Amino acid sequence: xxxxxxxxxxxxxxxxxxxxxxxxxxxxxxxxxxxxxxxxxxxxxxxxxxxxxxxxxxxxxxxxxxxxxxxxxxxxxxxxxxxxxxxxxxxxxxxxxxxxxxxxxxxxxxxxxxxxxxxxxxxxxxxxxxxxxxxxxxxxxxxxxxxxxxxxxxxxxxxxxxxxxxxxxxxxxxxxxxxxxxxxxxxxxxxxxxxxxxxxxxxxxxxxxxxxxxxxxxxxxxxxxxxxxxxxxxxxxxxxxxxxxxxxxxxxxxxxxxxxxxxxxxxxxxxxxxxxxxxxxxxxxxxxxxxxxxxxxxxxxxxxxxxxxxxxxxxxxxxxxxxxxxxxxxxxxxxxxxxxxxxxxxxxxxxxxxxxxxxxxxxxxxxxxxxxxxxxxxxxxxxxxxxxxxxxxxxxxxxxxxxxxxxxxxxxxxxxxxxxxxxxxxxxxxxxxxxxxxxxxxxxxxxxxx
Numbered sequence: 517x518x519x520x521x522x523x524x525x526x527x528x529x530x531x532x533x534x535x536x537x538x539x540x541x542x543x544x545x546x547x548x549x550x551x552x553x554x555x556x557x558x559x560x561x562x563x564x565x566x567x568x569x570x571x572x573x574x575x576x577x578x579x580x581x582x583x584x585x586x587x588x589x590x591x592x593x594x595x596x597x598x599x600x601x602x603x604x605x606x607x608x609x610x611x612x613x614x615x616x617x618x619x620x621x622x623x624x625x626x627x628x629x630x631x632x633x634x635x636x637x638x639x640x641x642x643x644x645x646x647x648x649x650x651x652x653x654x655x656x657x658x659x660x661x662x663x664x665x666x667x668x669x670x671x672x673x674x675x676x677x678x679x680x681x682x683x684x685x686x687x688x689x690x691x692x693x694x695x696x697x698x699x700x701x702x703x704x705x706x707x708x709x710x711x712x713x714x715x716x717x718x719x720x721x722x723x724x725x726x727x728x729x730x731x732x733x734x735x736x737x738x739x740x741x742x743x744x745x746x747x748x749x750x751x752x753x754x755x756x757x758x759x760x761x762x763x764x765x766x767x768x769x770x771x772x773x774x775x776x777x778x779x780x781x782x783x784x785x786x787x788x789x790x791x792x793x794x795x796x797x798x799x800x801x802x803x804x805x806x807x808x809x810x811x812x813x814x815x816x817x818x819x820x821x822x823x824x825x826x827x828x829x830x831x832x833x834x835x836x837x838x839x840x841x842x843x844x845x846x847x848x849x850x851x852x853x854x855x856x857x858x859x860x861x862x863x864x865x866x867x868x869x870x871x872x873x874x875x876x877x878x879x880x881x882x883x884x885x886x887x888x889x890x891x892x893x894x895x896x897x898x899x900x901x902x903x904x905x906x907x908x909x910x911x912x913x914x915x916x917x918x919x920x921x922x923x924x925x926x927x928x929x930x931x932x933x934x935x936x937x938x939x940x941x942x943x944x945x946x947x948x949x950x951x952x953x954x955x956x957x958x959x960x961x962x963x964x965x966x
Contacts, residue, residue: 524605536621537621543561543564555601575663595635611624728945755924788877817854840965850958854948854952879936883926
């Protein structure tokens with residue numbers, strides 16, 4: 517269902533549509549929803565360059581960055597303003613991925629209002645710069661390059677290092693909001709035939725991936741907790757290092773004292789803890805990137821499952837044309853997603869296990885430091901401590917500092933222990949074999965559409 521506001525055409529959340537193109541952006545196929553919104557007849561659209569619906573207010577720099585990423589093998593997701601054949605404007609959230617000898621572009625209604633608003637403002641500023649450059653005699657290529665440079669600077673101010681980084685962050689958000697709108701693969705009861713089989717397989721993939729999508733929120737929650745904890749890590753590292761320095765400063769005047777041996781154990785454990793804490797930051801970052809990649813890939817899988825299923829439902833209803841070729845392209849995109857999600861799950865699992873191991877080592881090292889350090893301090897206090905040769909300082913002041921560190925301990929370790937337990941409790945539910953079987957069934961059914 518469409519509504520008009522001024523010169524803008526708005527469409528519903530359920531109106532998910534797609535087009536496929538060759539490597540140069542010439543349209544090969546599209547569903548009827550795309551044709552309806554574009555207000556161009558199919559015979560005029562198929563074989564035409566995709567910029568047939570390009571809006572003059574869209575910065576050339578956006579398309580330059582899009583093509584740069586696509587040619588580098590990276591999917592692209594961003595907001596795009598189009599102009600239909602009747603002169604109406606319509607905004608979409610576009611996701612473009614490479615397939616064999618071309619691209620699949622899926623468009624949905626934009627839902628992330630704050631990001632969408634910020635991007636519209638950015639586009640306005642970038643396009644103004646491009647128009648100014650064009651008026652000063654810049655070529656089309658120079659205008660696009662200037663726009664791309666300005667857009668990258670604008671994205672950086674929003675916290676994104678590139679269009680690819682924006683794509684990775686924006687798709688999961690838009691996909692979650694789309695799901696919250698209850699947009700799902702349609703149902704068609706008591707139907708048979710190849711299209712109905714494809715629709716059933718899409719429903720199966722969607723259902724079996726629901727758990728995985730839900731589990732991603734647990735991982736993001738863990739990373740939020742770790743991010744907050746990592747803000748405290750530098751102070752913990754400094755404290756552990758200082759304990760190691762202090763135990764190396766003192767001798768006991770008792771020749772049979774346990775101080776030297778205990779000091780050595782404390783120094784070794786604090787040194788190991790510092791090493792583990794320093795490495796923990798790297799491990800957290802690696803898990804964060806793996807989770808981010810999985811969130812993106814899982815969202816891409818859900819989007820391609822949705823558009824494939826919606827298209828199959830329309831075929832069942834008899835409202836689509838040129839079906840086999842379009843279905844092949846959509847299946848290629850989904851099949852690549854299924855493989856990528858499986859690999860991303862393996863990567864997240866490996867990074868999760870590495871983080872769990874690292875966190876447990878840190879907790880253990882610092883916990884085992886506490887009692888020996890206390891024992892070392894008590895021994896020095898009763899055995900008349902002295903500074904080692906070559907060490908300068910006030911004995912009482914240094915002992916007072918050591919006592920303060922002993923009383924403080926490492927209370928942060930309790931929260932890290934909780935996070936470690938949460939990490940061990942996280943799971944990933946992805947049945948790669950079942951997904952592969954569903955994909956094979958889709959492929960076989962597509963052959964029956966010819």
